[in-house]
Structure formats: C-alpha cells, structure tokens
Amino acid sequence: MLISTAYAMGAPGGQAGQGGGLAGFLPIIILFAIFYFLLIRPQQKKAKEHKAMIDNLKKGNRVVTSGGIYGTILGLDDTTIGLEIAEKVKIKVARGNIAGLVSDIEGSAKSQEKK
Secondary structure, three states, X not given: OHHHHXXXXXXXXXXXXXXXXXXXXXXXXXXXXXXXXXXXXXXXXXXXXXXXXXXXXXXXXXXXXXXXXXXXXXXXOOOEEEEEEEOOEEEEEEHHHEEEEHHHHHHHHHHHHHO
C-alpha cells in the first residue's frame, strides 16, 4: 500500500523536474547582466581611456610607469618611449607600461586631500 501512494504523488506522464525553457535560464541571464554592468563595462572604459592617453603622449610630458618610475619623455617610438628619470639618466620603456601622466596623478591626489 505504501508503494502505490508514492507513485500516486509523482508527476503525471513522467515529466517531473521540467521547468519553463526561459525560466531556467533567467537567473543566468540576470547574473550575466550584473557582471556586465559592474565588471566588464567599467574595465572596457578604463582600457579605452588608457589607450587614448598612450596615443596622445608627446615629447616633454611627465609620466609615471606602472613600476612607479617618474620621468620626462625624451623620445617616442612605435613600441617604446625614452624617459629621462634623473639628470643624465635615460631609460627606455614599452608604451604599455606608462601608467599615467604626472599632472593627472597630482591633480587627483590634491582633490582627494581636500575631501
């Protein structure tokens, strides 16, 4: 008698566990939308701004590298930048290793100090 009761409580036609087609993917779609707006989109915007800054560098700009070295641009090449980091001390770094312009960094530091 107990076994027949268990069969009676099951879904008819053997369709147990099937949900709607879109309803099963809805949480995944929502999660992807959250990741897009909180992680992917801001990262793409930051990369676009960095590329524009790298493309607009010119001789005489003061920059800081990703390693924290401050210097003045002496020469530009397609892939490298010549920097003077001290009097008569010159180095070459890859364009992608330029983290930012010194005036931009100093300006943001001063605005944070005022807050």
